[in-house]
Amino acid sequence: MIEKIAKLKKEKNAVILAHFYQPNEIQAIADFVGDSLDLSRKAADCDADIIIFCGVHFMAGSAKILSPDKTVMIPEMNAGCPMADMVTAEDIKRLRKEHPDAAVVAYINSSVEVKAECDICCTSSNAIKIVNSLPNDEIIFVPDKNLGSYAQQFTDKKVNLFSGYCPVHNRITVADIEKARAAHPGVEILVHPECPEDVVAAADFVGSTAQIIDYSSNSDKKEFVIGTEYGVLYPLEKKNPDKKFYMLAENFTCANMKKTTLEDVLECLETGKNEIEIDEEIRRKASASLLRMLEVK
Ligand code: CIZ
Numbered sequence: 001m002i003e004k005i006a007k008l009k010k011e012k013n014a015v016i017l018a019h020f021y022q023p024n025e026i027q028a029i030a031d032f033v034g035d036s037l038d039l040s041r042k043a044a045d046c047d048a049d050i051i052i053f054c055g056v057h058f059m060a061g062s063a064k065i066l067s068p069d070k071t072v073m074i075p076e077m078n079a080g081c082p083m084a085d086m087v088t089a090e091d092i093k094r095l096r097k098e099h100p101d102a103a104v105v106a107y108i109n110s111s112v113e114v115k116a117e118c119d120i121c122c123t124s125s126n127a128i129k130i131v132n133s134l135p136n137d138e139i140i141f142v143p144d145k146n147l148g149s150y151a152q153q154f155t156d157k158k159v160n161l162f163s164g165y166c167p168v169h170n171r172i173t174v175a176d177i178e179k180a181r182a183a184h185p186g187v188e189i190l191v192h193p194e195c196p197e198d199v200v201a202a203a204d205f206v207g208s209t210a211q212i213i214d215y216s217s218n219s220d221k222k223e224f225v226i227g228t229e230y231g232v233l234y235p236l237e238k239k240n241p242d243k244k245f246y247m248l249a250e251n252f253t254c255a256n257m258k259k260t261t262l263e264d265v266l267e268c269l270e271t272g273k274n275e276i277e278i279d280e281e282i283r284r285k286a287s288a289s290l291l292r293m294l295e296v297k
């Protein structure tokens, strides 16, 4: 199957992009592995005709928003992100009425419609920078209450939080941190800002997947406790064969991210199934929010 995928990929000038949370065998066959932001940039910059985006729906959507002329496919159409589904464009319109002077920042984990309705997007890597780049003193941050409250700690602006959360990261507790400290004394605990506020406060380092990978790869330390989806162990161990990584909690796994199979990747290449299509007017508005984010240095 891997050989067939490689052969068809060449024939069709296709590229396979995979997120750090994808199953190991998918990361292994990908041309690029990264976070949603990096992968969208790769999608826009590469000269492939076809992009097979191995991730969840909003990520393939972001790639299509930034590369409308390319064919973007997702191996499993039902690989959604529950957090992205927690906020709608209607919610933003309502919040704008309640906070007329506020700018709306939408986490990249959101639908195309929400991206079209917000003022600017952000990722877990740049949320603080994006919030602080805005002229407004007040912000509406959707959908992730945890990333929003993390950003609030690094700005004088008032950040109005929404009620969304990642079901995978939000169930981590301070008890998990205490257990990990007892099991691995002296070992640094690195967590994702989608974790609850008290977990973030109790950790040693907070960062996106790419930041957690950079931090532990550049550190002299040899052991780390990892507080994000366990797919990230694949790039961590590949880059750092001499280091040991322990998961902060058991079953720290996103079922949607694990829906991608080699069979489905092959089927995309063979049949062209699951192409992402976006209404052009909405795409243009969503693209403006993503491009505004990319312009913030
Ligand atoms: O931006 C991404 O890819 C997500 C969802 C998480 C991260 O920290 O990279």
Ligand code: SF4
Pocket: 056, 080, 081, 082, 083, 084, 109, 166, 167, 168, 169, 194, 229, 254, 255, 256, 257
């Ligand atoms: Fe969505 Fe959480 Fe899965 Fe990321 S880990 S795709 S935020 S449900």
